[in-house]
Structure formats: structure tokens, C-alpha cells
Amino acid sequence: MIDTHNLKKRDLYLNKMIAFQDSEPVKVVTGMRRSGKSSLLKLMANHLKESGIADEQILEMNFESYAFKNMNSDSLYDYVKQHVVSGKRMYLFFDEVQRVLNWEDAINAFRVDFNCDLYVTGSNAYMLSSEYATYLSGRYVEIKMLPLSFSEFLYFHDFEIKGTKSALGGTHKQVFDKNGEHYDIREVFDAYMRFGGMPGIADVGLNQEKALVLLDGIYSTVVMRDILERENRRGQKRITDPILLKKIVMFLADNIGSNISVSSIGNTLVNEGLLEDGKHKGTPSAHTVQAYVNALLESYFFYEIKRFDIKGKEFLRTLGKYYIVDIGLRNYLLGFRNRDSGHVLENIVYFELLRRGYDVSIGKVDNTEVDFIATKADDKIYIQVSESMMSEDVRKRELAPLQRINDNYEKIVLSMNTGMDSSYEGIKSLDLIDWLLSEAVEETL
Template sequence: MKNLINRTQYLEQLKSFKDIQLIKVVSGIRRCGKSTLFDIYCDYLKQQGIDDSQIIRMNLESGEFYNIQDYRQLFSYVKERLCSDKMNYIFLDEVQNVKEFQKAVDSLFILNNCDVYITGSNAYLLSGELATLLSGRYVEIKMLPLSFKEYISSFPDKTDLIIKYNNYLLNSSFPYVLNLKSRKDILAYLDGIYSSILLKDIVSRHKIQDIEMLNSVIAYVFDNIGNLTSSTKIANTMTSAGKKISVKTVESYLNALSESFIIYKVGRYDVKGKQYLTTGFKYYIADIGLRYYLLGTKRADMGHILENVIYLELLRRGYRVYVGKVGTAEVDFVAVNENGTEYYQVAYSVIDENTLNRELASLDSIRDHNPKYLLTMDFVPPVSYNGIKQINALDWLLKN
């Protein structure tokens, strides 16, 4: 039986925009749960008295709709099925597969009795002509795979958090993995996700010829999460290893990977100078399980992996996130939302006193009064160092 996790955070957002004259766009990496979210939301609509005839669901990657090739056919198909005297709820999954789909979406949007919801697995969905055509008329809900809190909600027993955390990393945070029992099945499933992203969202869309070189760039990024890097550094490293590649090609690959939501590019912010920096970036990935799938279970930097998990959770909580520069020191994350700024330093363990002092030093050098946190996997009582709160990372992940 399918293990269904109620993605409350995203569901509440959809509920809040119900019948609001905006196109609801749910974006995110393939298989993160967008279609299932629509299933849950449709159940909610029916509980509110919405009749089946008012709900139109289309997954435009399904063979059922292969005959719908362009926006005219899409609009015509939906228009023929509308209830003329009631509100209609239209759900279009992977709508980017239809040529000039934005024209059909816009045509449905301007009808008084249509509430339109769309999903896409590529940032192309909200770029170019669509962004221009629908400017100010859509709201984007950015979806990620399961948070750690969502992941453990599927287990009746909430003990052994460390074991569950390690499984969350190794087996991946994609929701469907919870239905798979063996490592062999999980790897096969992850292989399918990776191949779909690679071929459908990157190679096909960007007309990339050298798939082996693309795989090498992906492997480099996956192996260097949390490290400052640049297109030039990647190109030089790969060329030195006998894989000659230009900086321009690396840059185009990184942009394509970002557009497919498999990686996230994080810029730097000068805390003292109060300015965004144009050099030096870090990359984090949408799912650590994909890293283990691609690189194997060789020893990884668990501090950087924890950093990756914290970064994604900050995104889930609605923060804009930057890498902080404080003089010559670095703060892992400067997190900004409508309530202000928070600073986060992430380390797997600070039991060693020298490590603790090093991690605290960069936070301590920030002279403003915004909250500062040190997140670690150490199980110690909550403690504060000169206003810097040390919190167990798992407790923090389960807090909200």
C-alpha cells in the first residue's frame, strides 16, 4: 500500500490560495511529491463539497495525453469539460511538455469559473515568455522532497533518531522510497529519477551532446557540496584529470542542473559590508540519497552533508539563504525572512574544544544583535556561548 504522507506545509498553502484569482504553480525536482500533493488537495476539495465533475486532472507526461501536443489542443480539451455554472478546478501536471503551454494556461486563467493549478519539474516553467505573460498573476509554491520531520512521521516509533537520520540520508528523501524494502529496489528507483532528470530536464531541453562530461560535472558538484567553488575551478580540475572542458560549458551545465532543481546555487553575503558578493558560490543538492546513489557509500564529509540538510530545511521554512563572509571568516548560512536575519553555523561535532572555538569565532565576530545558532549532532543540553545558542541539529529539524 502506498505510504501517503500529508505534506501539510504545502497543502495549507494551496488551501490559502483556493479560489484566489492567481495561477498556482507548484515547482520542484521530479518525484518530490507534486502529483501526490494534488491528490491530497483534490480529496480536500471533495470534502468541501466540490463535485468530481468540477475537477479536471491531467498529467501531461502520461500516455493518456500524448495526443495533446500544443496549447490549442490543451485549451480545447479542458474547455470541453468545464462546468458552465460552477467553479472548475484544473490541475495540469508537468505542463511544460505541451508546446507554448503558457497560452493555454493564460486562456484558462482569464475565464471566471476556472481555478488553475500547474506543476513543473524545471525552472523553465517560470522563465521567459511565461513569466512575461503571467507576470503578477501567479504564485509559486516551491516543493522539496521530504523534510526529516516528514520522513519520520511515517514511522510509528520515534526512537532511534540517529538510525532514522542515517537512513534518511542513505535511502533518500523522495517520498516513494518509504514504500521500498530493499537497498536494491531503492537504488533502482533512484536510478530512474536520476535518468529522468538527466535525459528529460537537462540533455533534451538543453541539447547536450556529451552526457559523459555532464555526468562528470554532476559527480564533482555532488562530491563538493558545501565547498566554495566556481565554474573556473571545476573546469581546471576536470581538465587536469584529462577531461578537457571549457568554463563556458561548465557554466551552462550548472545552469541546467539548477533549472532542474537537482542542485541549488548559494551566493555569498558580506555581513560587515552589507553587500552581496559576485564571486565564490556553494552548491547544495536536493537529495543526499542521490549523492550516495551516484558516488557510492565512500566516506563523505558528514559535516557538509548535515550542512546540506540544514540548508534545505531553511528553504522549507521560507528563508532566503546566503553564505556569510565576516572579514576573513565564514558563517555557513545567513538566513533572511520577513522577520529579520539569523546566522547559522553547522558542524557535525564540537566535542573537541578547538573545533568548538573555531566554529564559535566567526559567529562571535558578528557585532549585530540578530540570533546566532550553532547546530551540531552532539547530544548535549542546550547551551549558550555569549548569546550563541548551541542546539542539537535533529532537535532543530523536528522543532517546527
């Protein structure tokens, strides 16, 4: 049960929802389990009550609840019909609606039959895939929810940033907790890289044992409910082997930010001794591996990013990359140790770009690579992510791909240690933490 009195605000998402209040589209909140979708619906319901909507006009149903366990579209329709207040506009909130068989029939009927404003959440991308989307085509707006950004992490954990003057006359960011203890901003960012951004961590505190229990519960729920228990969908291969699924999860988690082809995953697992290669087991087919990867993408556990040939102006079909939705989950899977921090920073930047409303791809320039091309409407940014820009060799490596791009869009290198220079031939060098905390998050969908 969510405590509505102590709900932390998620203004980035709530403001999007409020912007579409009382408009025709169904507001569909998507994202991984436990990323805050249920709380967002509660925040929206609270907003309605604060703006004068009566309780009787608000109907909230969570289909994870046993009370609604066996509902189908018919019984859902009947239930809502009984609760509609005649002559009043209704506000209908349906949490985890994909658990209702043929849910889209009922949602469509509510739109037609009742004076209502509709809000739904779902933990699986399949709910908006082609066959369902045709029902709601052009009649829904998707709000994509992610775990906490670094600035949200600070807010959820009751940290406050204050600028203090340094001996050299500049300002130095320090973070204060609710007891007045202060920390260097880098220390708190290290905690974010360690524990991740699942909102539930704020309830248990930055305690490794408690965090592991919480993350284990999230992982188990995603894998069991959204992947292994999903119904046999038309044209989709069922996910029946929990051992193979776990090994693919571990492989992808260990290789975030690396160029991967699905056809090579099975072979790599065999070569590394993670799968038996024999007459009885055999190497899983590329088709099987693809089905398991698709299931992980559908449940928002991993996100795939495609490569774009900047000079040829086309997407490439080969060697995409995968990023994990939350770094805390990666640490839970692989162990809490410093590993591969360059790719972890990339992972954090990738999801921050998604939060800010950008479409993101990897850039290929001749035989070099740009970490991210972030596009939105007429805006485009090329971004490299590096741990440090102190070494001349690293500077050359990070700057070279950006220097080969001939257009006039912004080019940025984000790093934890920028060195002395703030730009190189027009390429900006920015502190990664400062960038994460910048107020550049625009209220766009």
C-alpha cells in the same frame, strides 16, 4: 498511477495550496521530479471533494501520460473547453505542464475565459523564467516542493517518536516502527542521511538494493527528460554531451558545501583525469560548463547559494557553493559510504531552512565564514553547522565568525554533539536533530 487512498499528507505544502484556494493567482508547484508534486495535486483534489466540490468540477491532466502526448496550447484549450460544466466553477489541475508547447497561452486563456481555479506543476525552473513569467506576471504563486524533511521521513516510514525517561531523570527520544520495534533517534537519522528523502523510498522500504533502483530511475529521468531532451531554447546552449554532464554532476555531488567557481570546474576535471585534455577533446569552455551547471540548477537537482559580505552588506560574485537536492541521490552517485559528513549535515540544514521559508546565503566576515545567513521578512538567523562541539579547537573555529558579527540577530551552532554548554556568550548551541524536529516550520511562502 497514484493510489489516492494511501496518499501520505504533505501538510506544509497542502496548507499553502489551501490558503490560496479560489484566489486569482495560478498555483504553480515547482520542484524536482518525483519529489511529490503529483501527489500534492491529488491531495488538493481530495481536499476539494471532501469540502463538497463535485467530481465533474475537477479536471486533472498529467502530461506525462501518453493520452496527452502531442498536445499544444490549442488542443489543450479545446479539450478543457469541452469539459467545462456550464454555470459551475471548475478546478483545473495540470501536471508537468511544461511539456505542452506554449502552455502559458492556454493557462492565461483559462484565467480570462472560464470561471476556474488553476493548479499546475513543473519540473524545470525555466518554465517561470523571464519570458514565461511576463505572461503570468503577478498572477501566479509559486509553491516550491522539496524531498522529505527528516520529520516527514519519519512519518512516511511509519516511525513514531516517544520520549522515555533516562536514568538521570531527563527524557530520551526513542523511535518506534509500526511493529513496535524501537530504535535510537540517531540510528533513524543515519538512515535518513543514507537513503535521503525521496518519497518513493517509503514505498520500497529502507532496502539498499531497491533504493538504488528507485534513485537510478529518478536520476535517469531528470537527466534524460529535463536536461538532455530539453528543447533548444532561445539564447540557451543545448546540452548534448551526456558524458560531460555526468562528470559535472559527479564533481558537484562530491563537492557539496565547498567553495566553487564554475570557471575552475573544467580545469579541475582535466587535472583529476576525469576529462581528456587534448587536441580532440579539449577543456570545455567556462561558458559550456556554466550552461551544463545551469541545466542542473534548472532541473532542481542542485541548488546554488551565494556569498554575502556581512560587513560590506553586499553579495559577492565569486565562489558560491552548491548543495544537492537529496542526499540519497548523492549516495547513489558516489556510493553508500561515510564521507564528508560535515558537508552532508550542512546540506540537510540548508534545505530545512528553505522549507521553513528562509532566503539563505553564505556569510563572509573579514576572512572567516558563517555557514548560513537565513533571512525572512524582519527575521534573520546566523547558523554554523558542526558535527561536534566537544573539542575546544572546534568550538573556537565555529564560534569565531559569529562572535565577529555585531548585530542582535539570533546566532546558533547546530551540531550532533553539543557538549555541556547550551550557549556561548549568547550564541546558542542546539542539537541538530532536535532542531530538525522542532515545530518551527511556519506556514509561509
